[in-house]
Amino acid sequence: MSWEKDETGITFYCDTPDCNSVLTVPPGTDFISCWKDANARIGWVSFKRAGRPWDYFCPRCAADAATAHREYNRQEQERERIKARNSY
Numbered sequence: 001m002s003w004e005k006d007e008t009g010i011t012f013y014c015d016t017p018d019c020n021s022v023l024t025v026p027p028g029t030d031f032i033s034c035w036k037d038a039n040a041r042i043g044w045v046s047f048k049r050a051g052r053p054w055d056y057f058c059p060r061c062a063a064d065a066a067t068a069h070r071e072y073n074r075q076e077q078e079r080e081r082i083k084a085r086n087s088y
């Protein structure tokens, strides 16, 4: 689970293994505006892979996570291309 809501607010957990970064946003706002703030002001990022929940990454891991996500998408397109070719 990448984020959690309780009486102290909303807490985001970085999904990079071995990274223990957390970000707690005080209560009183809804998830979308909390996330917008975390993203725009603090630099957290999120990525979605097909069939999986969203992953969240702290600013320190954002660049690596973006690279990994691009690579994942590239491989995914390659798999789709091969699948499409093999279906003829």
Ligand SMILES: [Zn+2]
Residues within 6 Å of the ligand: 014, 015, 016, 019, 020, 021, 057, 058, 059, 060, 061
């Ligand atoms: Zn991190």
